[in-house]
Amino acid sequence: xxxxxxxxxxxxxxxxxxxxxxxxxxxxxxxxxxxxxxxxxxxxxxxxxxxxxxxxxxxxxxxxxxxxxxxxxxxxxxxxxxxxxxxxxxxxxxxxxxxxxxxxxxxxxxxxxxxxxxxxxxxxxxxxxxxxxxxxxxxxxxxxxxxxxxxxxxxxxxxxxxxxxxxxxxxxxxxxxxxxxxxxxxxxxxxxxxxxxxxxxxxxxxxxxxxxxxxxxxxxxxx
Amino acid sequence: xxxxxxxxxxxxxxxxxxxxxxxxxxxxxxxxxxxxxxxxxxxxxxxxxxxxxxxxxxxxxxxxxxxxxxxxxxxxxxxxxxxxxxxxxxxxxxxxxxxxxxxxxxxxxxxxxxxxxxxxxxxxxxxxxxxxxxxxxxxxxxxxxxxxxxxxxxxxxxxxxxxxxxxxxxxxxxxxxxxxxxxxxxxxxxxxxxxxxxxxxxxxx
Numbered sequence: 001x002x003x004x005x006x007x008x009x010x011x012x013x014x015x016x017x018x019x020x021x022x023x024x025x026x027x028x029x030x031x032x033x034x035x036x037x038x039x040x041x042x043x044x045x046x047x048x049x050x051x052x053x054x055x056x057x058x059x060x061x062x063x064x065x066x067x068x069x070x071x072x073x074x075x076x077x078x079x080x081x082x083x084x085x086x087x088x089x090x091x092x093x094x095x096x097x098x099x100x101x102x103x104x105x106x107x108x109x110x111x112x113x114x115x116x117x118x119x120x121x122x123x124x125x126x127x128x129x130x131x132x133x134x135x136x137x138x139x140x141x142x143x144x145x146x147x148x149x150x151x152x153x154x155x156x157x158x159x160x161x162x163x164x165x166x167x168x169x170x171x172x173x174x175x176x177x178x179x180x181x182x183x184x185x186x187x188x189x190x191x192x193x194x195x196x197x198x199x200x201x202x203x204x205x206x207x208x209x210x211x212x213x214x215x216x217x218x219x220x221x222x223x
Numbered sequence: 224x225x226x227x228x229x230x231x232x233x234x235x236x237x238x239x240x241x242x243x244x245x246x247x248x249x250x251x252x253x254x255x256x257x258x259x260x261x262x263x264x265x266x267x268x269x270x271x272x273x274x275x276x277x278x279x280x281x282x283x284x285x286x287x288x289x290x291x292x293x294x295x296x297x298x299x300x301x302x303x304x305x306x307x308x309x310x311x312x313x314x315x316x317x318x319x320x321x322x323x324x325x326x327x328x329x330x331x332x333x334x335x336x337x338x339x340x341x342x343x344x345x346x347x348x349x350x351x352x353x354x355x356x357x358x359x360x361x362x363x364x365x366x367x368x369x370x371x372x373x374x375x376x377x378x379x380x381x382x383x384x385x386x387x388x389x390x391x392x393x394x395x396x397x398x399x400x401x402x403x404x405x406x407x408x409x410x411x412x413x414x415x416x417x418x419x420x421x422x423x424x425x426x427x428x
């Protein structure tokens with residue numbers, strides 16, 4: 001039984017979650033402040049992966065990063081980076097695909113904090129950044145945890161997008177969800193069952209952990 | 224000397240209402256602001272602190288322009304550094320009483336003195352959720368005073384205190400205001416609770 005797809009999936013989920021935490025939390029903060037037309041459009045674009053078929057997103061990414069033309073060719077020739085059929089392509093697709101799961105809960109939690117919390121901090125002479133790190137972020141811990149776990153769990157379960165941009169290269173882009181599909185195609189139900197059980201267990205434990213943590217903080221993870 | 228001349232529209236249930244204040248406040252004076260609900264008392268304090276922008280007007284404090292809509296000058300709240308006591312206290316749920324004070328100031332002797340005045344010395348390790356309403360309100364006042372503000376804006380600051388506690392706190396605060404030379408603007412629905420503290424008043428209709 002080859003466990004490489006499981007390790008590859010976990011590696012992809014960790015890197016994606018880390019990148020989305022670094023990118024997504026400041027973006028969520030920025031989106032939570034005021035509402036301009038530009039912000040509304042950007043938020044709609046960020047939310048698209050929630051409603052778009054994953055294969056559609058994967059198809060557009062495949063077209064955009066085709067090494068034969070456009071941006072894909074430029075990246076290939078200038079930086080020797082290829083996103084199609086490579087692990088970095090999976091990371092890029094996962095970051096885009098899971099972005100609403102990181103940004104949504106964090107933005108919503110920040111908007112629910114009373115404006116007077118930030119104002120009190122500013123009146124003490126604290127900068128926007130100090131207010132964000134010392135006052136706002138510590139008071140949305142349950143939502144931060146929810147966002148991290150949802151992003152991680154969602155990345156574990158990706159199929160359509162990763163198949164389109166990454167294909168099915170063993171050890172490179174063959175993640176667990178693709179390995180399940182591949183095993184079934186080859187009538188190897190034993191391996192499919194093992195991969196599925198491992199994915200189910202990891203996801204179940206994570207989601208239960210979030211519910212338990214948020215119950216302790218008297219808040220539903222869906223809030 | 225603080226010169227305030229502002230005009231803005233307030234959103235009200237019955238439509239829009241105008242808030243117009245033109246007034247000078249002497250440095251070191253204590254002024255009570257009163258008026259009916261929805262007349263713009265809290266908005267006035269937030270405009271002075273820099274949280275809300277009026278449609279037009281100017282605010283000049285000790286010769287420094289904080290706001291001038293004509294010249295598009297608006298000093299950020301961080302630079303105005305007005306002490307602000309919020310009606311909802313706006314305490315930080317993640318911080319203990321002591322952390323609230325050290326977030327605002329680093330002078331431990333000053334913090335200790337304030338905590339004694341607010342009778343919170345024995346609650347330094349408590350977070351706001353474990354304090355009574357009166358203790359929370361006192362912490363909000365002490366936090367605002369921790370920065371030794373030249374201008375203190377208080378929105379219903381004594382509403383949760385019993386008469387004895389309020390009277391003791393007011394007499395201690397009066398001494399502190401004189402010592403710091405702080406100008407104080409206090410919004411209250413019950414002007415009689417400020418007896419003995421304020422000498423001037425501003426009625427907003």
